[in-house]
Amino acid sequence: MRHRLAVWFDGVRRSVWRIGWPVTDKDRAAAMISSLFLHIHSARVSRHVLKPTYTFALGLVSGILFIVLSVTGLALMLYYVPYPPEAYRSMKDLQFVVTFGIVLRNMHRWSAHAMVGVVFLHMCRVFWTGSYKPPREFNWVVGVLLLLLTLGLSFTGYLLPWDQLAFWAITVGTNIAAYAPVVGDQVKFLLLGGHMIGPMTLLRFYVLHCVILPLAMLLLISLHVWRVRKDGLSGAEISASPTEERAGVFPASAKTYGLMGLTTRPRASVEARDPNDEVFAWPHLLYRELLVALAVIVVLHVVSLVFMAPLEEIADPTRTPNPAKAPWYFLGLQELVHYSALVGGVIVPTLIVLALLVLPYIDRGTSGSGRWFAPERRLANSVFTTLAVVSVVLTVIGTFFRGANWAWVWPWK
Amino acid sequence: MTTDRPRLLERPDPVRRSMFAIGCIAIGAATAGFLAATLRFFVPNVLYEPSRRFDIGPPSGFPPGAVTFLPDRRLYVFNGTDGFYTISSVCTHLGCNVKRGGPGFACPCHGSQFNENGQVVQGPAPKPLAWYSLSLSPHAHLVVDLDHPVTPEFRLRA
Numbered sequence: 001m002r003h004r005l006a007v008w009f010d011g012v013r014r015s016v017w018r019i020g021w022p023v024t025d026k027d028r029a030a031a032m033i034s035s036l037f038l039h040i041h042s043a044r045v046s047r048h049v050l051k052p053t054y055t056f057a058l059g060l061v062s063g064i065l066f067i068v069l070s071v072t073g074l075a076l077m078l079y080y081v082p083y084p085p086e087a088y089r090s091m092k093d094l095q096f097v098v099t100f101g102i103v104l105r106n107m108h109r110w111s112a113h114a115m116v117g118v119v120f121l122h123m124c125r126v127f128w129t130g131s132y133k134p135p136r137e138f139n140w141v142v143g144v145l146l147l148l149l150t151l152g153l154s155f156t157g158y159l160l161p162w163d164q165l166a167f168w169a170i171t172v173g174t175n176i177a178a179y180a181p182v183v184g185d186q187v188k189f190l191l192l193g194g195h196m197i198g199p200m201t202l203l204r205f206y207v208l209h210c211v212i213l214p215l216a217m218l219l220l221i222s223l224h225v226w227r228v229r230k231d232g233l234s235g236a237e238i239s240a241s242p243t244e245e246r247a248g249v250f251p252a253s254a255k256t257y258g259l260m261g262l263t264t265r266p267r268a269s270v271e272a273r274d275p276n277d278e279v280f281a282w283p284h285l286l287y288r289e290l291l292v293a294l295a296v297i298v299v300l301h302v303v304s305l306v307f308m309a310p311l312e313e314i315a316d317p318t319r320t321p322n323p324a325k326a327p328w329y330f331l332g333l334q335e336l337v338h339y340s341a342l343v344g345g346v347i348v349p350t351l352i353v354l355a356l357l358v359l360p361y362i363d364r365g366t367s368g369s370g371r372w373f374a375p376e377r378r379l380a381n382s383v384f385t386t387l388a389v390v391s392v393v394l395t396v397i398g399t400f401f402r403g404a405n406w407a408w409v410w411p412w413k
Numbered sequence: 414m415t416t417d418r419p420r421l422l423e424r425p426d427p428v429r430r431s432m433f434a435i436g437c438i439a440i441g442a443a444t445a446g447f448l449a450a451t452l453r454f455f456v457p458n459v460l461y462e463p464s465r466r467f468d469i470g471p472p473s474g475f476p477p478g479a480v481t482f483l484p485d486r487r488l489y490v491f492n493g494t495d496g497f498y499t500i501s502s503v504c505t506h507l508g509c510n511v512k513r514g515g516p517g518f519a520c521p522c523h524g525s526q527f528n529e530n531g532q533v534v535q536g537p538a539p540k541p542l543a544w545y546s547l548s549l550s551p552h553a554h555l556v557v558d559l560d561h562p563v564t565p566e567f568r569l570r571a
Binding site: 168171172174175176189190193194195196198199200317318319320321322323324334337338339340341342404405406407 | 455456457460461462465484485487506507508509510519520521522523524537539
C-alpha cells in the first residue's frame with residue numbers, strides 16, 4: 001500500500017517536473033532546457049558574463065523589481081478606490097487601518113523609485129560595455145522602450161494617491177505634454193479625459209497604470225529577455241579563443257542552435273564560444289540569481305520598514321504648493337522646463353529618445369563590444385557619459401537646489 | 414518537361430496578384446477604420462466638469478477698486494474705475510496658480526512674473542495670463558465665459 005502510494009505520488013511529481021532532482025551536470029542542463037522558466041537561460045553560460053563586475057546584475061535586478069511591483073501593486077488594488085476623494089482616504093486606510101498596508105505601500109513606492117534608477121544604470125552599463133553592438137541592436141531599441149515604459153508607469157502611479165504632490169505633479173506633467181506641436185492639446189485632453197484634472201483623469205491614469213502599461217511592459221520584457229537568450233551575451237566574444245583551438249573538442253555543429261538551424265544570420269557570439277570557458281547555468285548562474293533576488297527583497301523590506309512613502313494633504317486644485325515639484329526622476333526635466341517649456345519639455349526629450357533609438361544603427365560594427373570602456377569606443381563613451389552626467393546634475397539641482405518660486409537655494413542652509 | 418515544379422515557384426498569375434493586392438488594401442482599410450474608431454472611443458463626448466460659462470453673482474459682490482480671487486474658478490475678478498474684468502490665475506507656463514504679489518502676479522512653480530495686466534515680465538511663461546469675457550445675465554449677474562478669451566482692453570460697465 002505504502003509502496004503503491006509512493007509510486008502514485010512519484011507519477012504526480014513527474015507530471016509536474018518531468019525529471020527528478022538533477023544530480024549530474026547533464027541532468028542540470030536537461031532541467032534548464034525542459035522548464036519554461038529556467039529555459040530563459042542557456043544550459044551553459046560564459047564565465048565572462050558571470051563576473052559580477054561585468055553586468056552588476058542590473059538587468060536582473062530591474063526584472064526582480066518589476067515582479068515585486070506587480071505583486072505589491074496587485075495587493076494594493078484590493079484596498080484602493082480610483083475615485084476622488086476616496087482615493088486619498090484609501091491611502092489613509094493603507095497607512096493606518098490595513099494590517100501591514102503601509103509596508104506594502106512603502107515597498108511599492110520604493111521599488112518603483114529603485115527601478116527608475118536601476119533601469120537607468122542598466123542602460124549605462126549596456127552602453128559602456130558596447131553591448132548594443134550587433135547582433136543586439138534591436139534589443140537596445142526594446143530596452144529604450146522599456147525605459148520609457150518604466151518612466152510612464154512611475155508617472156501614472158504618481159496621481160493615484162490624490163494628494164497635493166500627486167495633483168500638482170500631474171498638472172505640470174500634462175501641461176508639458178500640451179507643448180508638443182500640433183497634437184499637444186489633444187494629447188493633454190486625452191490624458192486628462194477633459195479640460196481639468198478630475199475623476200476621469202484619475203480613472204484613466206489608474207487603467208494605464210494597472211493594466212495597459214504593465215501588459216506592454218510584460219510583453220516587451222519577454223521580448224527583451226528572449227532576445228538576450230537568442231543573441232547571446234556580449235561578453236562571449238572576449239573569452240572566445242581561435243577557431244583551431246576549439247576544433248575537435250566541441251565542434252560548432254554540436255550546439256543546439258546549429259542543429260535547429262532556425263536562423264540564417266551568423267551566430268558568432270554563440271558559436272565562437274570556447275566550451276572550456278563555459279560553465280553550467282545550474283548551479284553557477286541560477287544560484288547567483290537567487291542570491292541577488294534574496295538580497296533585493298531583503299533590502300526592500302528593510303527600506304520599507306524604515307522609510308515611509310510620503311503622503312501630503314489631500315489634493316487641492318485651488319492651492320499650489322510652493323515649489324510644486326515633479327517626482328525626482330523628472331526634476332532634471334523640470335529644471336530644463338524652467339528655462340523653456342517647449343525646448344526643455346518637448347524638443348530636448350524627443351531628441352534624446354530619438355538619438356537613443358537610432359544609436360545602434362549609427363554606431364555600427366562590433367569593435368569594443370563586451371568590455372567596459374573599450375579604448376576604441378572612447379568617443380562614443382565620452383559623449384554618452386557627458387549626457388548621463390548632465391542629466392544627473394540637472395536632477396540633483398532640481399531636487400536639492402531649488403526652493404520656493406524655483407529660486408536657487410543651498411541645501412545645507 | 415521532365416519535372417513538375419511546384420506552382421509557388423512559377424511566375425505569379427497577374428489576376429491572382431491583383432486580387433491579392435485588393436485583399437491587402439481591403440484588410441488594411443478595415444484595420445485602419447477599427448483603429449480610428451478605437452482612438453475616437455477615448456475622446457469623451459460628455460464631460461462632468463463645471464460649466465465653462467458660469468454665474469459669479471451680482472456686481473455688488475465685488476467692491477469698487479478691489480480684486481477678488483475665486484479659488485474654485487482659478488480667477489481674479491477686478492472692479493476697476495472703468496469697469497469689471499477677469500484675469501485667469503492659471504500660469505500659462507505649466508498650469509500652477511499664480512499669486513498676486515505687488516502690482517502683478519508671480520508663479521510659485523517656475524518663477525514666472527506677470528504685470529498687473531497679466532503680461533509676462535520675467536520667467537519661462539510663453540504667453541500672458543488669459544483674460545475672459547464678462548457679461549451680464551438677465552438677472553444682472555456677472556457671467557464669465559472661459560471659452561471666450563478677450564484682450565486686456567476689455568471692460569464691462571455694470
